[in-house]
Amino acid sequence: MTQSISRPEVITSIADLRERLRGARMQGADIALVPTMGALHDGHLALVDRAVQLADTVVVSIFVNPLQFGAGEDLDRYPRTLEADLEALATRGAHLVFAPSASEMYPHGETATRVTAGPVGSTFEGASRPGHFDGMLTVVAKLFNIVQPRVAVFGEKDAQQVFLVKQMVADLDLPVSIEVVDIVRDAEGLALSSRNRYLSDQEREQALALCRALAATHDAATEGAGVDAALNAGREVLGTASGVDPDYFEIVDTATFEPVGARFRGDARAVVAARVGSARLIDTRAVRFA
Numbered sequence: 001m002t003q004s005i006s007r008p009e010v011i012t013s014i015a016d017l018r019e020r021l022r023g024a025r026m027q028g029a030d031i032a033l034v035p036t037m038g039a040l041h042d043g044h045l046a047l048v049d050r051a052v053q054l055a056d057t058v059v060v061s062i063f064v065n066p067l068q069f070g071a072g073e074d075l076d077r078y079p080r081t082l083e084a085d086l087e088a089l090a091t092r093g094a095h096l097v098f099a100p101s102a103s104e105m106y107p108h109g110e111t112a113t114r115v116t117a118g119p120v121g122s123t124f125e126g127a128s129r130p131g132h133f134d135g136m137l138t139v140v141a142k143l144f145n146i147v148q149p150r151v152a153v154f155g156e157k158d159a160q161q162v163f164l165v166k167q168m169v170a171d172l173d174l175p176v177s178i179e180v181v182d183i184v185r186d187a188e189g190l191a192l193s194s195r196n197r198y199l200s201d202q203e204r205e206q207a208l209a210l211c212r213a214l215a216a217t218h219d220a221a222t223e224g225a226g227v228d229a230a231l232n233a234g235r236e237v238l239g240t241a242s243g244v245d246p247d248y249f250e251i252v253d254t255a256t257f258e259p260v261g262a263r264f265r266g267d268a269r270a271v272v273a274a275r276v277g278s279a280r281l282i283d284t285r286a287v288r289f290a
């Protein structure tokens with residue numbers, strides 16, 4: 001397909017999308033998928049930009065997946081901004097937007113069959129949001145089967161999600177390659193997130209504690225601190241920040257997503273989640289212990 005400089009075509013039915021992509025494939029199309037829940041910001045658009053570099057046909061899915069929200073979470077108030085999303089995508093060369101309804105994706109209500117995320121699915125985000133990763137992997141598997149992309153693009157911000165998607169692809173021999181894009185931040189360092197819309201100006205300022213805590217851990221490790229000292233540096237910043245209710249701050253081994261031991265050497269990742277006002281925010285940063 002030629003690069004789109006106008007609004008992408010919007011398809012809401014699985015059958016129509018399959019038919020459209022079958023035609024594209026017959027003409028030799030190479031397909032990339034960018035799965036999102038919409039309310040697009042520059043972080044999502046960086047994923048789209050990468051997809052456009054990697055393939056000639058880019059499908060962006062916009063679907064707020066009920067299966068990955070727990071009771072009492074923000075499913076109902078999650079921002080749904082399809083018109084603005086299409087405007088944003090018009091400038092980026094995405095060809096197709098797949099925006100199904102919940103009944104299109106789940107015609108019988110919740111699926112009887114689920115992908116289970118395994119042990120890493122119940123730590124960190126999974127501990128605070130039971131069932132979240134099973135619901136996320138189930139919809140990602142459905143999207144992979146519907147679109148059958150050669151490559152799918154995800155953001156590093158959701159590092160545990162990336163780990164689990166890669167694990168699913170390897171465990172189930174799914175024929176898709178996973179591309180990961182760095183976190184896009186605002187000028188002060190706050191990771192862009194659709195949930196930042198829930199923040200007041202004051203809360204947005206307070207939310208900077210997440211990236212500042214990660215920076216403290218990163219800098220301590222770079223200066224030669226061990227795991228415990230690096231962890232304490234970040235936890236202190238987070239724990240003393242006003243208006244911030246920490247959920248977890250941990251350093252995990254990138255190979256296993258398990259917390260590293262005190263003597264760990266190598267590539268690790270600091271991960272953080274905290275509630276600021278009514279928003280639950282996450283962030284992450286690579287940390288190396290030489």
Ligand SMILES: Nc1ncnc2c1ncn2[C@@H]1O[C@H](COP(=O)(O)OP(=O)(O)OP(=O)(O)O)[C@@H](O)[C@H]1O
Pocket residue numbers: 035036037038042043044046047153154155156157158181182183184185191192193194195196
């Ligand atoms: N700041 C960012 N930089 C790069 N990628 C991002 C960023 N924010 C989200 N993404 C990625 O965009 C994809 C879709 O994420 P999603 O639609 O949940 O957006 P989100 O902003 O993370 O929303 P929320 O924080 O409300 O869950 C995911 O792969 C996610 O990692």
Ligand SMILES: CC(C)(CO)[C@@H](O)C(=O)[O-]
Pocket residue numbers: 035036037063065068136139140158161
């Ligand atoms: C991958 C995803 C689109 C699945 O609903 C969602 O978890 C997200 O937006 O990161």
Ligand code: BAL
Pocket residue numbers: 068069158161
């Ligand atoms: N960004 C991951 C999707 C979610 O929070 O449900």
